[in-house]
Amino acid sequence: MNPPDVLAWRDGRIAALDQTALPHQVRVLDIGTVDELVEAIAALAIRGAPVLGAAGALGVALAVRQASRCGWDGPRLDAEIKRIADARPTAVNLRREVTAVAGHIPQGRAAVEAAAQAVLEFAAEASVALSHRGAGYLRDACGSGPLRVHTHCNTGALACLGWGSALGVIRALHEAGALDSVIVDETRPLLQGARLTCWELGQLGISHRLICDGAGPFLISQGLVDAVVVGADRVAANGDVANKIGTYSLALAAHRAGIPFLVAAPESTIDESTPDGAAIPIELRAEEEITVPAAPAGTRALNYAFDITPAELVTAVVTEKRLTRNGLGLTRPGHARS
Amino acid sequence: MNPPDVLAWRDGRIAALDQTALPHQVRVLDIGTVDELVEAIAALAIRGAPVLGAAGALGVALAVRQASRCGWDGPRLDAEIKRIADARPTAVNLRREVTAVAGHIPQGRAAVEAAAQAVLEFAAEASVALSHRGAGYLRDACGSGPLRVHTHCNTGALACLGWGSALGVIRALHEAGALDSVIVDETRPLLQGARLTCWELGQLGISHRLICDGAGPFLISQGLVDAVVVGADRVAANGDVANKIGTYSLALAAHRAGIPFLVAAPESTIDESTPDGAAIPIELRAEEEITVPAAPAGTRALNYAFDITPAELVTAVVTEKRLTRNGLGLTRPGHARS
Numbered sequence: 001m002n003p004p005d006v007l008a009w010r011d012g013r014i015a016a017l018d019q020t021a022l023p024h025q026v027r028v029l030d031i032g033t034v035d036e037l038v039e040a041i042a043a044l045a046i047r048g049a050p051v052l053g054a055a056g057a058l059g060v061a062l063a064v065r066q067a068s069r070c071g072w073d074g075p076r077l078d079a080e081i082k083r084i085a086d087a088r089p090t091a092v093n094l095r096r097e098v099t100a101v102a103g104h105i106p107q108g109r110a111a112v113e114a115a116a117q118a119v120l121e122f123a124a125e126a127s128v129a130l131s132h133r134g135a136g137y138l139r140d141a142c143g144s145g146p147l148r149v150h151t152h153c154n155t156g157a158l159a160c161l162g163w164g165s166a167l168g169v170i171r172a173l174h175e176a177g178a179l180d181s182v183i184v185d186e187t188r189p190l191l192q193g194a195r196l197t198c199w200e201l202g203q204l205g206i207s208h209r210l211i212c213d214g215a216g217p218f219l220i221s222q223g224l225v226d227a228v229v230v231g232a233d234r235v236a237a238n239g240d241v242a243n244k245i246g247t248y249s250l251a252l253a254a255h256r257a258g259i260p261f262l263v264a265a266p267e268s269t270i271d272e273s274t275p276d277g278a279a280i281p282i283e284l285r286a287e288e289e290i291t292v293p294a295a296p297a298g299t300r301a302l303n304y305a306f307d308i309t310p311a312e313l314v315t316a317v318v319t320e321k322r323l324t325r326n327g328l329g330l331t332r333p334g335h336a337r338s
Numbered sequence: 339m340n341p342p343d344v345l346a347w348r349d350g351r352i353a354a355l356d357q358t359a360l361p362h363q364v365r366v367l368d369i370g371t372v373d374e375l376v377e378a379i380a381a382l383a384i385r386g387a388p389v390l391g392a393a394g395a396l397g398v399a400l401a402v403r404q405a406s407r408c409g410w411d412g413p414r415l416d417a418e419i420k421r422i423a424d425a426r427p428t429a430v431n432l433r434r435e436v437t438a439v440a441g442h443i444p445q446g447r448a449a450v451e452a453a454a455q456a457v458l459e460f461a462a463e464a465s466v467a468l469s470h471r472g473a474g475y476l477r478d479a480c481g482s483g484p485l486r487v488h489t490h491c492n493t494g495a496l497a498c499l500g501w502g503s504a505l506g507v508i509r510a511l512h513e514a515g516a517l518d519s520v521i522v523d524e525t526r527p528l529l530q531g532a533r534l535t536c537w538e539l540g541q542l543g544i545s546h547r548l549i550c551d552g553a554g555p556f557l558i559s560q561g562l563v564d565a566v567v568v569g570a571d572r573v574a575a576n577g578d579v580a581n582k583i584g585t586y587s588l589a590l591a592a593h594r595a596g597i598p599f600l601v602a603a604p605e606s607t608i609d610e611s612t613p614d615g616a617a618i619p620i621e622l623r624a625e626e627e628i629t630v631p632a633a634p635a636g637t638r639a640l641n642y643a644f645d646i647t648p649a650e651l652v653t654a655v656v657t658e659k660r661l662t663r664n665g666l667g668l669t670r671p672g673h674a675r676s
Contacts (some may be wrong), residue, residue, distance in 0.1 A: 181639070187527060188550040188629060194632040201636055210628055212526040213552035214584020218645035221586060246552020248559060249587035255530040256590060290524060290548055294532040296361040296540055301548040302521070307556035324497040 006158055007046065009117060012065050014058050019158060023199035032078045034063050041087040043077045044190060048159020050101060050123045051267050053093030057119035059084040060101040062114050070111070076107045089281040090242055090306045091233040092271040097299045098099065114307035126266045126320035128134055131168030134264045134318040138169065138227050140177050141315070146180035147226045150216060153187045153244035154196035155231035155264070155298045165231040167200060174206050182208040183225060185216050187244060189225070189289040213246045217253035228254045232265040238312030240277030240325070243310040244252030245304055251313040259316040345384065345392055345612070346497055347455055350403050352396050356383045357496060361537035372401050378426040380433075382528060386497020386659045387607050395457035397422040398439040399450050402432030406447070415443075427619040428580055428644045429571040430609040450614045461502030464604045464658035469506030472602045472656040475515050476507065476565050479653070484518035485511060485564045486556060491525045491582035492534035493602070501567040503602040505538060512544050518544040521563060523554050523584060527627040527641065530582070532654045555591035559636045566592045570603040577649030577662070578615030583642055589651040598653040605657045608650045617631035617647035
C-alpha cells in the first residue's frame with residue numbers, strides 16, 4: 001500500500017482510504033469540505049497519529065480552497081481550521097501539522113498546498129528511517145535470533161504512510177531476516193489490530209497470530225514474546241506515552257518479564273509542551289462502540305480511547321532522528337532534538 | 339435468577355439456561371444425553387467453574403440413566419463419564435465433582451442423583467458464605483466508603499449458582515450499602531462480561547459501566563478503582579490462580595496501584611494436587627472465536643481461554659471456609675482446609 005493510496009491531495013480535494021471499511025472493502029473517500037474531513041476523522045475513517053497530522057495538513061489546504069469558493073472571511077477560515085485541529089484531542093500530530101501549515105496562509109494557496117504535500121512526503125520518509133533505527137535497537141537488545149514481536153492497534157502505512165511506526169520496525173526486522181513472527185492484539189472496540197494490522201501483515205507476507213487484548217500480558221509472561229513495539233499518539237516531555245487503550249497493560253507485562261518495550265513514533269508525536277502523561281487529554285468516545293450489540297439494552301460504558309504508559313515502563317523511544325533509552329528525559333541535555 | 343433457573347435436574351434430564359443466548363434471549367436447554375451435555379459445555383452454553391462442577395455432577399446421574407436405557411456395560415459408562423470430566427480442561431471443579439458423584443455409582447441410581455443434587459445445593463450455599471466473607475475483607479482493606487469495584491468475565495449466579503463468587507462479593511457489598519459501582523470488562527472473545535455480568539448487575543439494580551478489556555489497567559492506574567475482585571477456574575497449591583484470559587493484566591495493574599486484588603472461589607476450585615500455575619492446563623479454543631468476522635479471511639489466531647496470575651500478585655483468596663491473605667501457601671501450616 002503506497003502513501004497516495006492511504007491519503008492524497010487530488011485536484012483540490014482529499015482522497016482517503018476509508019479505514020472503517022477495511023479489510024473487507026477497499027473504499028476511497030472523496031473529501032471536498034471541512035465538514036466531510038472532520039466527520040471522517042471523528043469516525044476513524046482517517047486515523048493513526050501521523051496520518052492524522054498529514055490529514056490535518058491537507059485539511060488546511062482544503063479549508064483555504066473552501067474559503068475562496070464560499071467567500072469565508074479570515075475569522076471564519078480560522079474557525080474552520082480550528083475545527084480540524086480539534087477533531088480529535090489526543091494525538092498531538094493533528095494540531096501540530098494544522099498549525100504549521102496554517103502558518104503558510106499569508107503566502108497564498110500554492111504555498112499552503114506545497115507545505116501540506118511536504119508533510120505527507122516527510123511522514124513517509126521519517127517512517128522508514130525510524131523503522132530501521134528501531135529494528136537495529138531490537139536486534140541489539142534481544143540478540144540475533146529471529147524475534148517474536150508483540151504489537152497493538154495499527155501502526156503501519158495506514159496509520160503513518162511509508163512503512164509505519166511500530167509496524168515499520170517489524171517490517172524492517174522482516175526485511176533483515178530477523179523476524180520470526182508477530183502477535184497482534186485485536187484492539188477493541190474498533191478492532192484496528194484485527195482489521196488493519198492483520199491485513200497489512202498479510203500483504204507483506206509476515207507470519208502473525210491474532211489474540212484478544214486481554215491475552216497479551218499472559219503470552220508475555222509465558223516467554224512467548226521477545227519484545228513489544230507500539231506506536232504513540234503523544235509522547236510527553238518526561239517520556240510518558242499516550243497510545244491506544246490497552247498499551248499500558250503490555251508495558252506492565254513487558255516490564256515484569258524483562259523484555260524491551262519500544263515506542264516507535266515520528267518526532268512530530270513528541271510534545272515537549274506537555275510535561276507528563278497526566279497533562280495529555282484522553283479522548284472519551286461513544287459508549288455504543290462498546291455496548292452494541294452484545295450488552296443488554298441500556299448498558300452504560302466508559303470508552304477511553306487511549307491510555308498513558310509511564311516513562312519508567314518504556315525501554316526506549318525511537319524516532320526518525322534519535323533513540324532515547326528508558327523513555328525518560330526526552331529533552332534532557334545530550335538528547336536535544338537535532 | 340434462582341439456581342433452578344440456571345441449572346436443574348428435571349425428570350431424569352438436565353435443564354440448563356443457554357448462556358450463549360443471553361442477554362437477548364432466555365432459552366432453556368433440555369439435555370438428555372452425555373453427547374448433548376458435552377456439546378453444551380464445549381460451546382459454553384453451560385459455563386463458570388462452579389456451575390461446570392454442578393453440571394458434571396448432574397452429568398454422572400444423566401450417564402447412569404442413559405447406561406440403563408441403552409444397555410451400556412461398566413467400561414462404557416466409565417468412558418462416558420470420563421468424556422464429561424474432560425469436556426473442558428482448566429476448571430478443576432468439573433473433574434472433581436464428576437469423580438465425587440461417580441463414587442456413588444455402586445450404591446445405585448438414587449444415591450447418585452441425591453449426591454448430584456447435593457452438589458448444586460452446596461454450591462449455592464457456599465457462594466453466599468464466600469460472598470459475605472469477601473465483602474467483609476474488602477471493607478476492612480479499603481475503608482468504609484462506598485467502593486468502586488472492578489471485575490472480569492462472569493462470576494454471578496450464572497457461573498456459580500446462589501450469589502456467585504466475585505459477583506457474589508459485589509452483591510454482598512451492595513446489600514451492605516458499601517458499594518459505589520462496578521467496572522465490568524467485556525471479556526473477549528465471548529463477551530461474558532458484556533452479555534452476562536451486565537445482565538445480572540442490571541437485574542440486581544447495581545450501578546455499573548462496561549469497558550474494553552484493555553482499558554482495565556488504565557482505569558486502575560488513574561485511581562478510578564478501589565479493588566479488583568475476580569473468580570477462579572483453578573487455584574494451585576501455591577496460590578497461583580488460573581482464571582479467564584485478561585485476569586493477569588488486572589493483577590499487574592492492581593499490584594502497581596496498591597489496591598486489593600481478591601480472588602473469590604469455592605473450596606472446590608482449590609486444587610492441592612496441582613503444585614503451581616505452570617502445572618495447570620490452559621484450554622486453547624477455536625481460532626474463529628477471535629478472527630470472525632473482523633479479521634481478513636485466513637487470519638490465524640491464538641485463543642488461550644485462561645491465564646495464570648502468580649500468587650504474589652493475589653492479595654487474598656476467599657472461599658466459603660477461609661480467607662488466605664497474599665495468595666501464598668494455601669496449604670501451609672495454619673491454613674489447612676477445615
